[in-house]
Amino acid sequence: MSAPDSSDNPAGLRGYVHAMYALHALSVLIGVCSSRFVVTAFVFGLPSIIAVVMNYARRSDAQNTWLQAHFSWQLRSFWYAALWVVASTLLFGPFVLIAIGIPFLMLAYGLIGLWAAYRIVRGWLALRAGREP
Numbered sequence: 001m002s003a004p005d006s007s008d009n010p011a012g013l014r015g016y017v018h019a020m021y022a023l024h025a026l027s028v029l030i031g032v033c034s035s036r037f038v039v040t041a042f043v044f045g046l047p048s049i050i051a052v053v054m055n056y057a058r059r060s061d062a063q064n065t066w067l068q069a070h071f072s073w074q075l076r077s078f079w080y081a082a083l084w085v086v087a088s089t090l091l092f093g094p095f096v097l098i099a100i101g102i103p104f105l106m107l108a109y110g111l112i113g114l115w116a117a118y119r120i121v122r123g124w125l126a127l128r129a130g131r132e133p
Contacts, residue, residue, distance in 0.1 A: 010065040014127070016058060017070045021124040023051035024074065028117045037106075038113030043082045052078050069132035070123060077119040084112045 009015075027048040031041030042048050055071055062068045088108035095101025123133040 010062065010067060013058065013062055013065070013067050016054070017062075017067055017074075017127055018124075020051040020054050020074055021120060021127065023047040023054075024077070024120045025124065027051075028113075028120060031113060037109040039081055039085055039109050039116055042113065042116045043078070043085055048078060066132055070127055073119070073123045073133040077116060077123070081112055081116045085109070088112070 024042065024047070027042045027045035028038055030036070030045055030047070031038035034041065051074065055075055059068075059071050059075075062071050088105060092101040092105040092108060096105060126133040
């Protein structure tokens with residue numbers, strides 16, 4: 001097995017991106033194994049927040065490389081999930097007071113959590129295969 005060349009792993013970022021995916025996956029796993037929703041663990045969990053900070057810290061290093069797509073993929077996954085959590089909470093939250101909003105809010109959180117988990121798995125598998133998500 002030969003070592004990857006610099007075009008395959010610019011500035012040693014491939015392992016760094018694997019670490020970010022692992023942190024996001026840990027947040028999803030925490031959501032699955034706890035009584036929390038997957039999406040709340042993904043958006044508000046410390047592992048995902050650390051991954052987002054890591055992403056912004058080294059994003060410029062990945063510019064104009066194939067890994068740039070993974071950096072963007074992860075950030076879009078996180079921020080869209082956060083946006084949808086806020087939107088669904090604003091939409092269904094007031095109705096929780098009269099109980100009718102509870103199933104809708106739970107359904108919304110469940111679907112957003114599935115979507116976030118899918119994005120992490122798909123992106124990580126693409127990274128492992130050496131391609132863009």
